[in-house]
Amino acid sequence: MRARVLVRPKAGILDPQGQAVERALPALGFQGVRNVRVGRLIELDVDDPTELPAMCERLLTNPLIEDWEIEDGGGEERR
Amino acid sequence: MKFGVVRFPGSCDDVDALQAAARVGEAVILWHAEHDLQGVDAVIVPGGFSYGDYLRAGAIARFAPVMAEVEEFAREGGLVLGICNGFQVLCEARLLPGALLPNVSLKFVFRQVELDVVRADTAFTNGSAAGQRLSIPVKHTTGRYYAPESELGRLEAAGQVVLRYAPGHNPNGSVRDIAGVCNEAGNVFGLMPHPEHAVDPLSGSVDGLTILESMRAHVEQHVLA
Numbered sequence: 001m002r003a004r005v006l007v008r009p010k011a012g013i014l015d016p017q018g019q020a021v022e023r024a025l026p027a028l029g030f031q032g033v034r035n036v037r038v039g040r041l042i043e044l045d046v047d048d049p050t051e052l053p054a055m056c057e058r059l060l061t062n063p064l065i066e067d068w069e070i071e072d073g074g075g076e077e078r079r
Numbered sequence: 080m081k082f083g084v085v086r087f088p089g090s091c092d093d094v095d096a097l098q099a100a101a102r103v104g105e106a107v108i109l110w111h112a113e114h115d116l117q118g119v120d121a122v123i124v125p126g127g128f129s130y131g132d133y134l135r136a137g138a139i140a141r142f143a144p145v146m147a148e149v150e151e152f153a154r155e156g157g158l159v160l161g162i163c164n165g166f167q168v169l170c171e172a173r174l175l176p177g178a179l180l181p182n183v184s185l186k187f188v189f190r191q192v193e194l195d196v197v198r199a200d201t202a203f204t205n206g207s208a209a210g211q212r213l214s215i216p217v218k219h220t221t222g223r224y225y226a227p228e229s230e231l232g233r234l235e236a237a238g239q240v241v242l243r244y245a246p247g248h249n250p251n252g253s254v255r256d257i258a259g260v261c262n263e264a265g266n267v268f269g270l271m272p273h274p275e276h277a278v279d280p281l282s283g284s285v286d287g288l289t290i291l292e293s294m295r296a297h298v299e300q301h302v303l304a
Contacts, residue, residue, distance in 0.1 A: 065180060
């Protein structure tokens with residue numbers, strides 16, 4: 001299965017990267033931008049998708065500072 | 080007193096840590112791929128960019144073969160000191176509470192900072208006095224200490240906050256100016272500043288030696304005695 005893991009900084013954790021992006025957009029003329037948070041996207045092919053939560057908890061994320069969400073990546077596995 | 084300094088691919092302060100430890104005892108390198116602590120009395124997990132710091136700082140290194148032995152050593156009460164990247168590794172391994180996030184400035188900081196000793200009765204600070212100032216350099220991009228508010232209250236109450244950045248010296252936005260924390264049992268300690276870079280008058284401060292000398296005193300009194 002092709003899977004997609006979305007990793008986000010936990011709510012309440014200061015995200016200076018998001019703040020930097022939020023400041024940069026108006027400078028380019030894009031107004032009305034709020035609450036920018038920058039996370040991480042991990043795409044992977046897995047034989048057993050039921051193992052994904054354990055992968056997230058043990059390595060792909062640090063659950064103390066990050067939330068994760070698993071999505072079906074769709075499409076064919078890459079060969 | 081024998082110190083062991085872990086060397087991961089990407090470690091870069093292992094030699095300084097080895098030389099600093101050699102000033103207060105015997106010191107050997109522990110190779111990351113070997114399940115062997117060589118009978119050391121204390122382990123130092125040094126600074127650098129272990130395994131490239133890929134994914135998150137310390138995230139891959141915590142699964143290095145030698146870390147299984149380090150974790151067992153820590154569980155048995157052995158002294159483990161994590162410096163900078165070593166602190167990140169120990170947090171990722173859950174041997175220490177909390178996590179290290181990117182500096183609020185998003186910039187690499189490299190400067191001498193003043194630290195307040197909060198707890199002078201630990202295995203790592205017994206050579207200092209509570210309230211004493213230590214001058215030790217920091218150099219990192221990911222050094223903002225974080226723990227959830229509820230956990231912070233617990234850490235403070237349990238006396239696990241060992242070092243704080245002195246007022247005005249917090250270089251990274253760490254919560255409550257926390258520079259170094261220990262585990263509940265007090266035998267595992269991590270800090271972002273680099274004591275191994277402050278051991279010779281030539282570099283401006285010898286305050287880093289206090290940490291290593293405290294470890295030696297603790298081991299000589301409680302382990303080797």
